[in-house]
Amino acid sequence: xxxxxxxxxRAQAQSGVETTNxxxxxxxxxQSATINSARSRAGAGIEINKVLRNTYMLLSMTxxxxxLTASISMALNMPxxxxxxxxxGGMVIxxxxxxxxxxxxxxxxxxxxxxGMLGFGLGPMLSMYASLPNGGNIIMLALGGTGxxxxxxxxxxxxxxxxxxFLGGFLMVGFLLVLVAAVAxxxxxxxxxxxxxxxVVILIMSGFILYDTSRIIHGGETNYILAxxxxxxxxxxxxxxxxxxxxxxxGDD
Amino acid sequence: MDWMQIVAALALVMFxxxxxxxxxxxxxxxxxxxxxxxxxxxxxxxAIILFVMLLIQLV
Numbered sequence: 256x257x258x259x260x261x262x263x264x265r266a267q268a269q270s271g272v273e274t275t276n277x278x279x280x281x282x283x284x285x286q287s288a289t290i291n292s293a294r295s296r297a298g299a300g301i302e303i304n305k306v307l308r309n310t311y312m313l314l315s316m317t318x319x320x321x322x323l324t325a326s327i328s329m330a331l332n333m334p335x336x337x338x339x340x341x342x343x344g345g346m347v348i349x350x351x352x353x354x355x356x357x358x359x360x361x362x363x364x365x366x367x368x369x370x371g372m373l374g375f376g377l378g379p380m381l382s383m384y385a386s387l388p389n390g391g392n393i394i395m396l397a398l399g400g401t402g403x404x405x406x407x408x409x410x411x412x413x414x415x416x417x418x419x420x421f422l423g424g425f426l427m428v429g430f431l432l433v434l435v436a437a438v439a440x441x442x443x444x445x446x447x448x449x450x451x452x453x454x455v456v457i458l459i460m461s462g463f464i465l466y467d468t469s470r471i472i473h474g475g476e477t478n479y480i481l482a483x484x485x486x487x488x489x490x491x492x493x494x495x496x497x498x499x500x501x502x503x504x505x506g507d508d
Numbered sequence: 509m510d511w512m513q514i515v516a517a518l519a520l521v522m523f524x525x526x527x528x529x530x531x532x533x534x535x536x537x538x539x540x541x542x543x544x545x546x547x548x549x550x551x552x553x554x555a556i557i558l559f560v561m562l563l564i565q566l567v
Contacts, residue, residue, distance in 0.1 A: 339512055343519045350526060393567060400563045407559075408552055417548050421541030427531035434524050441517045454560070461556050465549065500560065505567035 309479035321374025328378020341376025419469035453496040
């Protein structure tokens with residue numbers, strides 16, 4: 256009898272607790288929706304941080320790998336056409352092959368292939384600058400300058416958390432105009448135009464660093480392989496342009 | 509004009525042709541920035557210009 260009573264009272268108590276919980280859930284329905292929304296925001300934040308961390312990790316590894324392939328190219332004393340062949344090959348793979356493998360582990364290998372090729376292509380250019388009287392100084396300044404520009408702009412976006420998505424069209428049109436000017440200058444061979452093209456490329460690529468980093472932190476780019484190749488291209492272009500600019504302004508080009 | 513310049517010009521033209529539709533799409537679909545947005549873009553751009561000028565002085 257006592258046992259029956261005990262079971263009954265326990266069942267009543269349990270039922271009471273359930274009723275109370277149901278009431279709490281009902282009363283706090285609005286709050287729970289807010290909690291769910293906060294949880295999903297936190298989940299998205301974690302995902303964004305993961306993309307950002309993976310992007311910077313892969314970017315640093317690919318930059319080191321490019322440095323290695325550039326050193327090999329310099330040691331092998333590769334001819335100047337290596338730059339052209341490597342850049343065209345790297346761009347073709349980046350535009351037509353990489354997007355197909357961007358969601359698979361093979362994409363990481365392709366990123367290393369592209370960045371390795373681009374680094375290898377830099378070898379003859381670096382050898383040419385290194386042979387100049389202050390060539391070593393120019394290379395180190397271009398390398399350090401590129402690092403400062405990239406880190407400064409990335410820190411600016413991460414600190415302000417500004418959305419630079421409005422720059423997309425402006426940067427793409429600016430980049431196309433620079434490419435048209437570059438084609439014209441292949442035939443015109445004007446040093447002043449080369450200077451202007453290099454200067455504008457540095458500014459446009461700086462804009463792309465703001466745009467790409469902002470896309471990552473606002474969830475616009477969730478694939479770290481594509482984010483890495485985008486940022487790598489901006490760094491590569493800034494380095495080349497800075498090298499040319501410092502070479503021309505240094506009076507030794 | 510050597511063959512490398514011709515290949516470089518052709519590669520750039522191909523790149524322009526490939527990028528043109530994307531540029532047009534981005535131009536039509538990018539959100540419009542306010543004056544404060546453009547100001548937040550101009551500040552780092554001016555900083556970059558000054559920094560590059562400093563690097564040129566250091567060569």
